[in-house]
Amino acid sequence: MELPPSLRHAVDQALEGVSTAQLAAATQALSQRYRNEVRDGRMHLSDQLAAQAYIATRMPATFAAIHSALAAAAQRLPEFSPATLLDIGAGPGTVFWAAQSVWPNLEAATLVEASASIRAMGQKLAAANTLQAVTWKDADIRRGGADAAPADLVTLAYVLDELEPTERAKLVDALWTTTRNLLVIVEPGTTAGWRRILDARAQLIGAGAHIIAPCPHALACPIAEPDWCHFSARVARSRIHRLAKGGEVPWEDEKFAYLIASRTPAAASPSRVLSPPLTAKGRVELKLCQPDGAAAHRLVSRREGDTFKQARRADWGDLFGS
Numbered sequence: 309m310e311l312p313p314s315l316r317h318a319v320d321q322a323l324e325g326v327s328t329a330q331l332a333a334a335t336q337a338l339s340q341r342y343r344n345e346v347r348d349g350r351m352h353l354s355d356q357l358a359a360q361a362y363i364a365t366r367m368p369a370t371f372a373a374i375h376s377a378l379a380a381a382a383q384r385l386p387e388f389s390p391a392t393l394l395d396i397g398a399g400p401g402t403v404f405w406a407a408q409s410v411w412p413n414l415e416a417a418t419l420v421e422a423s424a425s426i427r428a429m430g431q432k433l434a435a436a437n438t439l440q441a442v443t444w445k446d447a448d449i450r451r452g453g454a455d456a457a458p459a460d461l462v463t464l465a466y467v468l469d470e471l472e473p474t475e476r477a478k479l480v481d482a483l484w485t486t487t488r489n490l491l492v493i494v495e496p497g498t499t500a501g502w503r504r505i506l507d508a509r510a511q512l513i514g515a516g517a518h519i520i521a522p523c524p525h526a527l528a529c530p531i532a533e534p535d536w537c538h539f540s541a542r543v544a545r546s547r548i549h550r551l552a553k554g555g556e557v558p559w560e561d562e563k564f565a566y567l568i569a570s571r572t573p574a575a576a577s578p579s580r581v582l583s584p585p586l587t588a589k590g591r592v593e594l595k596l597c598q599p600d601g602a603a604a605h606r607l608v609s610r611r612e613g614d615t616f617k618q619a620r621r622a623d624w625g626d627l628f629g630s
């Protein structure tokens with residue numbers, strides 16, 4: 309997955325002239341804060357260099373993960389086409405770009421972000437977008453800043469981990485109230501990220517939401533630790549991305565967990581593939597989350613004809629079955 313060309317170009321322009329050594333140091337500092345889930349009262353993206361490090365090294369990855377989650381929503385609800393987006397903790401506007409790429413008929417977006425430096429960066433990037441009905445709001449979502457007008461699509465990507473555990477449920481509740489159709493939550497694909505998704509899932513089911521993806525059911529999650537439910541998106545690394553990270557490989561895999569909650573039900577879901585399929589001659593082994601609420605390993609052999617062909621094509625995160 310690559311950033312859309314106009315965004316890629318805007319990112320390159322915003323990084324012009326920045327020293328690679330400074331960018332690499334800022335990238336390292338940022339990734340340590342994210343990895344250790346530091347919550348010390350300071351914003352991770354508190355200055356221009358941190359914002360530049362984010363758009364160089366994190367935005368391509370969060371874009372890929374968010375795009376996968378939104379595409380999964382679109383696959384489950386093919387009739388859905390949001391006119392309005394409300395994105396909370398928008399950073400440089402990653403969700404806005406991904407949502408527009410999945411739903412090109414998007415008409416207006418409200419992006420809530422507390423950090424002035426990443427908001428300024430997001431505004432600069434958004435100037436390269438054809439959609440100009442974008443409103444940026446400076447608000448701290450812990451203090452009710454999320455009380456924006458209801459939107460068809462409400463999103464919260466890579467934000468729950470920056471909040472205290474006690475603040476999360478209140479925010480999810482407030483966001484569900486503002487959701488006209490879909491609420492999408494994306495988190496890092498760690499066990500901690502998955503647990504936050506599970507908490508939100510239980511809360512939203514309790515509030516009457518229909519879980520559209522990735523779960524093919526609303527029963528208890530069948531996955532037990534040390535296993536956890538997460539997915540992966542392959543991200544193309546630009547030259548500056550590689551330089552900032554000090555790596556040579558032209559891609560990386562972004563692991564993520566997500567949840568799509570809907571006001572309206574979707575058609576019954578097939579199973580979801582929970583890990584990379586294991587392929588051997590004449591057979592494919594799939595780890596599935598099934599509509600009956602169970603997780604199971606399914607061995608599909610060549611004798612199963614079309615089902616085998618579908619299994620051969622299936623990838624981690626895909627739907628499988630009919």
Ligand SMILES: C[S@@+](CC[C@H](N)C(=O)[O-])C[C@H]1O[C@@H](n2cnc3c(N)ncnc32)[C@H](O)[C@@H]1O
Nearest residue numbers: 370397398399402422423448449450465466470
């Ligand atoms: C990891 S970034 C994610 C940005 C974007 N959603 C993405 O996925 O690329 C988290 C964003 O949430 C913002 N944020 C964190 N706590 C916030 C708060 N209390 N109020 C508003 N924004 C907040 C941060 O400033 C940061 O820009």
